[in-house]
Amino acid sequence: MSTAQTQREHVATILHALENPGGIEHAVIERSWRRCIDRYGLDPTAPSPPRYVPDRTLREHQDQADALIQVARAGVEQLYRQITSLDYVVLLTDARGIAVQFLGSNSAQREHQRTGLYLGADWSEEHAGTCAVGTCIQEQVPLTCHHSDHFSAHHIQLTCTAAPVFDPDGQLLAVLDISAYRSPESKASQTFALQVVKHYARMIEDAFFLQRYSGYHIVCLDRSREFVQINRRYLIAIEEDGTLVAANTAGRKLLRHHELPLPGPGEARPFRAWNIQDLIDAEIGDVLDTQHYGDDRVRAFRTHRHHELHFATLIEPQRRRAPTGETRRQDSSLAPLETLADDDPAMRDTLTRAARLRNEPINILVIGETGTGKERIARALHDSSRRHDKPFVAINCAAMPESLIESELFGYEPGSFTGASSKGMKGLIAQADGGTLFLDEIGDMPLQLQTRLLRVLAEEEVLPIGASRPLKVDLRVVAATHRDLRGLIESGDFREDLFYRLNGASLRLPPLRERADKGYLIRRLFKELQTERGESQSRLRGDTMSALLAYPWPGNIRELHNALRYALATHEGNEVVVGDLPEECISGHLAHPAAQPRSSLDRLAVGYPALARGEDPLHDALRKHHWNISAVARELGLSRPTIYRRMKRLGIVPPHQQDAP
Template identity: 85%
Template structure:
């Protein structure tokens, strides 16, 4: 081994750097290469293979913005799955001043979370989105060395090859795909930490735990159409721990396994498929591993009190406890799918797996044909009118009118005639032929009274009579008209509080509140991803034209936003993104500013959130003017650099009073 090209730094103000270089050289000079530890092996690669110099200046390397997006596109499926794990890990380590990086298999950071007030330090040290942490460039470091060694490790202070990094402590763990190929690296890093490397022992366990969680979540998503056998040595923890995951087909054929599952199969001498083989393990069956019939395995969920069954392995007779994750379409007897009540489709489309919404929809399904009025309660924008329409469309009244009235938007001077109708000439300004009121128009169908809490007291009295007698008296008429009504009312206000204040009639409240359905705010719903995808598809169908995909970084931003305006705000945000996006995908920079506020900006001019990509950074006059001058007022070039759309640049220029030389601002 030759170390002749390595410079020994002068000692003027560089004692620590000098000692670091001397430690590396002394260690390698006295080693023959056999039996070296992980860090020493990496140091040797840095000198022998990469020709790196630990004393040479080594500022962080960032890939260009376009290259970063290419890396993110290739890792998009992983980013979407990993988002929750990265965020949970960050909340665990944030109080200790760690940042979290998720890199792809080449060491490029495609996802990042860190404290906003330390942005300069993040960028200066390379602990940021778009940084290249490959060992070939950065030298010995947690990410790059983890990629080379394919194993979790901590690179603490002077373990780093480059003297530029010796103040850092970094801990990384690999994430493998179901074929055993490196998929990504999860890393936590900090600028300040105790001198002892032992202080990072717990950090290593935490990162390994979350890397395994991300890996298994990716496995479950990829093989969601298979039966997945979950094994553990403990009955009590198999449902939670799911240590070994093995995907099988209906006949028991092995399809894939997670990292722990592959180790189990090797232990029992079931050969694994080679890299690139279309169907891993295709020559093997779950019955070759477990002493069981395939029917015993597929019926685990229906066995015993805890849906767990014990099996012994063939080779070593080890006892394992198993549970089963079944694919969405469960097996049915006789080859026929169970009959489904298609009339419930409008209600079922309102939610996916949110527990509160499923409970609400279950009650709504039972009430949809009952002759009682329903009160829908929820914050503004939670979809109260959608619920009312779904109740109507799933009921036997679906072929009759659905009439919606916003009690807060209708002028008080017109609301009585609009609701109840009027006879010809019954008052000044009345129509010559009279008018059929909205209540009468809803005859046989559903009358939806939105924001019922804002209805004037005088009209509450008349509405009460309508509900009690099922008849309406138009203004100027002498005889009432019979109506067959089903009333669904909605409010975001506390009606009981309004009753106490004398602003709402108690008897009307009980007449309207035959049953109550409560809609949770969007920020509390577990099915936000479903709602985002469904609304996105609905809006695309409305627009027609080229199909657009919602990229993982945009989805991550949408999932991270608290949505004070609920579903209505989400609908507007997606409509905006579709209108401003360029090309065939919506990225995070295409979202409204409020959906991405408080996030960090990528040094190469894009901005990350928990998923990376382009985000609108908060721009003041100076940064925008600087970018405009640098690009000689080329708006398209500025938009590309800042990760914004051209209309956004023009709007900000107009707001800030920035006018191109010898030009007028577009209106």
């Protein structure tokens, strides 16, 4: 059947259904078709192509959905990994139907744009007609809009499945959608897709709820003891006295079921008129003690009204009460270590051991890839120890010239060799007396110096070049390496006895790509760099944060530090946008890692749809703005240095420079 014939039959089906109400299987679709004609004045005989909002408007929608985008990122990416092999794309739209986040294969980019399955597309029912996103917004229920369910004949080859995401007040916050432009004819083929989207929409909604009310006690309820810790179906935020603050969608349904009348969306919130004790037969002390009850930290309660058995666990507030007395002093001393990580399990284990070792008279070996922060943890060990008011001396054994390393480490007496200072020099080891000596890249230290260092550590004294008497030194050594020291011992390049002198205890730092607290590190380093630059107004936009979180960081924290410094140096206004990041950080943004763009222009098109439309969009934008780089940068959401780099790569030369010699 030809495309034209298919479209004619589709129009006839719509008109017949509207003339004969109740004649189609799904009432939701019929109501939407009627709205398309009666309310929006859409014409099924004149299908229109997808509508994209301008880039500036898209950025405004992304800004307004910033908090959601940051929370939803992990869920959207996880959902995409589940369905990418089936040729679906994932869209997250705001409550007005604008796609503010997109994941899809870059190899099908043109098809995504042609069908509207792309960043910045307007899927509101008013513009797109009956579709999963727009109709979900109107009906506020999960649904599948399959092939001829769509109002516009332009979309009848698509299958789209969407689920609403509600905020803690019951207001529509966003819509999560998966779509494909090739699928079986039967709508039943999308049954599993509907369940998957509903599951991830609920995950995003609950994650947003947990973040919004992280400062409160959150009671998690479920009908199953075995699944309450995992499922957390009903979430209810409460004050210390049990007063209800908010509940997730399932929690609000539970409260209504038990005759605690709550409002619909947009009505005044009466939560604080109720107490958790109005729902379950328990004292508030029993509820707050749930986290310390039994081996599984789960407690059973019955509801007042229907005497239903529910199992509860408790998430305690993240806010920290100010400690007193000795605890305050101890926490203050640990602050340099505590700031190095947030909730990454490997780092928390490393920092817990570091805290226990910080005042012990043993040397420590720090192991980790280049750039993972080995010097930073060494300095934090020093700053949190009793030696904090003494020198911290750092030496990079790989960077120091071999001809100078002996004199730099051990010092020398006046006139001890040609070119020596007439006053002599105190070596770095002696300078660290009473404090901490940090030996970075210890695996690159020459063998002959390893022998002399071993003597220093064994006898706690150092002999400067040309001196007859050694100097006593009291120091703690923290050594670091990214190399396999045991392998170097086997090859004869590192002394085994020195290894055991240095390795009184070892601390291993995970690479940045494996850390669960990347968001914390990004925010902390960003704030540190702002302080260094004397500014505090700039912020990382949600899509920028997503790009930073998605990048694998082969250079670890050092590379992250450099990327943020670059972004702060090149950004304009009060926001750091994706285009302000170094190119390598942008390459994976909004595209799945398995489907990376093939060129710089492709990468730019993935993040900025305006650059993907037309044969030479950058050149068109430059002509449109009469070669005003600042204006072009604003329109495309990029920094001026990025525009200049694109121009250079594409061989675009401004008219006033074309005749230059």
